[in-house]
Structure formats: C-alpha cells, structure tokens
Amino acid sequence: MNVTTDLSGVIASGMCIGCGACEMADSSVRVSLNPKKLIFEPETPGSQAAADVCPAVAVDYEGLQKYLFPDSAIGAYGVVRSVHLSQSTNSARNIAASSGGLIKEVLRNVLSSGDIDGVIALDHVAGIDFAARLVTTPEDVDTLPGSIYHNLKQTPALQILRNTPGRFALVAIPCQLEGMYSWIRTQAPELRDKIVLTVGLLCGWQYSHHSINAMGEYLGYDPATISDISYRGGGPVGKLTVTTTDGEVYTASRRVDFGYQVAFDRHFNTNRCHVCINHSNFLADLVVGDAWLPSTVFTKTGVSLVVCRTEFAETVLKRLVDNGSCVSIEVGEDEIRESQTDRVIFGEFAYAYAAFLQNLGLHTPRLIGPNHGFGSVKPERHVASFHRELVRKQTLMAAKRYRYMKWRKGTRELRGYIMRYVRWFLVRILRVKSLSGQRKEIAKDRFSGFR
Numbered sequence: 001m002n003v004t005t006d007l008s009g010v011i012a013s014g015m016c017i018g019c020g021a022c023e024m025a026d027s028s029v030r031v032s033l034n035p036k037k038l039i040f041e042p043e044t045p046g047s048q049a050a051a052d053v054c055p056a057v058a059v060d061y062e063g064l065q066k067y068l069f070p071d072s073a074i075g076a077y078g079v080v081r082s083v084h085l086s087q088s089t090n091s092a093r094n095i096a097a098s099s100g101g102l103i104k105e106v107l108r109n110v111l112s113s114g115d116i117d118g119v120i121a122l123d124h125v126a127g128i129d130f131a132a133r134l135v136t137t138p139e140d141v142d143t144l145p146g147s148i149y150h151n152l153k154q155t156p157a158l159q160i161l162r163n164t165p166g167r168f169a170l171v172a173i174p175c176q177l178e179g180m181y182s183w184i185r186t187q188a189p190e191l192r193d194k195i196v197l198t199v200g201l202l203c204g205w206q207y208s209h210h211s212i213n214a215m216g217e218y219l220g221y222d223p224a225t226i227s228d229i230s231y232r233g234g235g236p237v238g239k240l241t242v243t244t245t246d247g248e249v250y251t252a253s254r255r256v257d258f259g260y261q262v263a264f265d266r267h268f269n270t271n272r273c274h275v276c277i278n279h280s281n282f283l284a285d286l287v288v289g290d291a292w293l294p295s296t297v298f299t300k301t302g303v304s305l306v307v308c309r310t311e312f313a314e315t316v317l318k319r320l321v322d323n324g325s326c327v328s329i330e331v332g333e334d335e336i337r338e339s340q341t342d343r344v345i346f347g348e349f350a351y352a353y354a355a356f357l358q359n360l361g362l363h364t365p366r367l368i369g370p371n372h373g374f375g376s377v378k379p380e381r382h383v384a385s386f387h388r389e390l391v392r393k394q395t396l397m398a399a400k401r402y403r404y405m406k407w408r409k410g411t412r413e414l415r416g417y418i419m420r421y422v423r424w425f426l427v428r429i430l431r432v433k434s435l436s437g438q439r440k441e442i443a444k445d446r447f448s449g450f451r
C-alpha cells in the first residue's frame, strides 16, 4: 500500500471535497477555489498531519463507526436502528424545504427542548458563497436554505465547533462528517462531547462551479452577478432559481429543463463523488434524504426518508410525532435502497471506478465501507468508458465550451438521456418491480395525514 505523506495526490487528482479538516490539522494549509477546476482544494500539499485526516486520502469507516456508535451492529447500510418516511405537518415549512421539511423540525425541537445550545448549519453568505453559521433560536432555523448542490468550503463549521463553548447539533453532508470526525478522533477528541446530534444529508453528488457557469450560458445570466441561488423548494423535485444583482430571476425545472440536465449531469460532479461509497451517511446520527419511492409519488410537497442510527435520533423523531410537528411511518431498510438505487447505496459504480483509477496508477482515496461486497460491482468496460467521457468533458469545461456540451447531449448522448426518463417512468410510475413481484409497495392507507 502507498504511504501518503501529504495532500499532493489529492490536489493532482482533483479529489478534494472542501471539508476543511486539513486546515484544522495543519495551519500551513489554505483551502481556496481553484480557478480552473472550479472546486475548493488546498493551495499547498501540507504535511502528514493534514493527510491523516483527509477523506480524499482515506476514511476508516469501521473505526469511526465503532468510535461513534460503540456496541452497535454494523450492516450494509451502516448502523441502523430504524428507517422512516416522514413529513413536517407545517405546510409552509414542508413546501419551502428540499424534501419533507424534517431537518428544520428536528433542529427546532432540539433547540426548544434545551438539548443543545446551538445548531451549526449552512447558510447563505453572498452570491454563490454559503458557509456554516451558529443558529440559537427555533425561529432562526427557518431562515436556513434548502440543499445547496455546488461545492463549498466547509471549514467554518469546524471553526465554530472548536471556538464556541456549548453543545451542538450539526447538519452535514457525508464527506464533511468524514473529515470532521477523522480530525476530532485523532487531533481534537475534546470536541466529541460537544456534539449532541449530527443530522446528516443523504448525498448523491455535489457539483463544481462549472455547473453554475454552464447554466448561465443556457439561461442567460452572468455568473459574476449572482446574488443568490437555490436548488429546491416548491415541491418534491423543486427548481433551480438564480437571482442576479439587477433583480432578475432565472429559473429552470430540475426534472425537465434540458440545459439543467446538461449542466448538472454527473460529469460536472467533483471527482471525489465518483468514488464515494458513503452516500447514505454512515457517520450521522440521523440521516435525511428524499423518499424517491413509487409509494410516495403522490406527494405534492415532498416526503423525507429518515434513518435513525442512535437512540437519541429515534427519541427526537418520536417527540416530533407526539407533539404533532410531523407525520411518520416506520418502514424497512429495503426502502433506503429502493429510494436511492443499488448503484448509490452499495457503491456499485464507485468501488469499480476506484479500482480502475488505482490500476491506472492515479491517486484515489482508500474507501472500504460497510456496504463493500453488497450489490454487483460494475464491469470494467463500463467504468473505463465513463472515465474516457469524463476526461473529455472536463477538457471541454476547462475550455468553457458549455454550448458545445449542450449540443453533444442533444445528439450523441441523446439515447442515454432519454433512457433515464424511461427508467424513471417504469420504476416509479408503472411500478414494474411490484408488478413482477420483486418488491411489495407500502400500502396507501399508511400515508394518511401525508400531503
């Protein structure tokens, strides 16, 4: 096995996800936006201390799960006590949120019940800049944004945690928790007790800022003049809304707008997402995602998929149901997989692609999670063809040939693009898996009280 002594491999491979752990571990490191790749990454390789906490070098999932959830059984989905489908009963909160509005209900509850002194969560700063801030009142929770899908520097969350006395709930994507806990376990163990609850987002991908620039060409805004951006809200899928400093508002449906399908296709993801095996957030106490299920297609406002990994997470969810803040039904672990696909949950693509990159002698993080060995790893020809396409598209992005990429999607990539909709229609609307006896849908009457 190669011994990694600094972050040079991470920088060369573009694998940084901006978690900020290296900045906390090594004061010589500064994470900033790379002007070509348009992702955050360290300006210099730093030291062994930085490499030791970096989730783009390695993540010790087994050690971290034992550290966080001692004595709990670890299965293919990580540590799971229970799985739920839940929705806020406050329709305004639900409709403004990305899925069921559950995160805001959880945060309001733990703040008002005195479990914590503050919430550390992402908020809008200016333009396309978002950063963690401290929220101390339930009313303030509703000012937080929905899901932000572009790459960000997450160091402020760690700085607030280190510099502020008190007990906190923290909202984070999976790789953010990987960096944070790798740093805390090895270098700042005193911070562990300050974290009362982690609310983790389920996470399929994030995008480099090339997505925002490409979308600017398609919709007609100048990226330099963006004053705010939002990706969700207004329904289960939601729309992209970009506001510019002159007050103009540009929108695109995330499901049907062709430009959106080009600019937010997975070749625009940060590189680390292609080898990520932790989409279901193995290190978070309470995980929230979208319930993309045939049985929830009825919703006009969004339903959350919730995974409780700790007893306290279950207690909080029960409190929300008991006080009427949310409706919730318990479901089986299989709904995690059905909602997100085996490809995502079992890392079917990621394990194969990491092995492929390693064979090419390229840097790839060492990531073996609890889902390793489940699912069917994709064949090498599949990942090799993806890799060729990725290299080609990243060259086009670097040259800012976004219009050509759109034309390409409408011509040589058209078949793959159409097949995505066909698959969606077959699985979610026609429910072919239920019709062919592969799975049993959740009975309709269990959703009474959901909208």
Ligand SMILES: Cc1cc2nc3c(=O)[nH]c(=O)nc-3n(C[C@H](O)[C@H](O)[C@H](O)COP(=O)(O)OP(=O)(O)OC[C@H]3O[C@@H](n4cnc5c(N)ncnc54)[C@H](O)[C@@H]3O)c2cc1C
Pocket (backbone or CB within 6 Å): 096, 097, 098, 099, 100, 101, 102, 103, 104, 121, 122, 123, 144, 145, 146, 147, 148, 149, 150, 152, 171, 172, 173, 201, 202, 203, 204, 205, 206, 288, 289, 290, 291, 304, 305, 340
């Ligand atoms: C990058 C990203 C990718 C995602 N991919 C998937 C996916 O593939 N499948 C799926 O089911 N769900 C995914 N989600 C989660 C989903 O979009 C919703 O965030 C989740 O269902 C919670 O919805 P809600 O209605 O409870 O929360 P909301 O009311 O929408 O609250 C969102 C909360 O998340 C915080 N937040 C938003 N963006 C970020 C960010 N980038 N980093 C850290 N904190 C953030 C906000 O501060 C807020 O507290 C993703 C989220 C993100 C941010």
Ligand code: SF4
Pocket (backbone or CB within 6 Å): 007, 010, 015, 016, 017, 018, 019, 020, 021, 022, 023, 031, 041, 042, 050, 053, 054, 055, 056, 057, 179
């Ligand atoms: S992934 Fe995190 S720790 Fe690694 S280089 Fe990027 S910001 Fe630093």
Ligand code: SF4
Pocket (backbone or CB within 6 Å): 017, 173, 174, 175, 176, 203, 204, 205, 206, 272, 273, 274, 276, 277, 278, 279
């Ligand atoms: S897919 Fe994985 S690497 Fe990418 S942003 Fe989400 S958690 Fe991070």
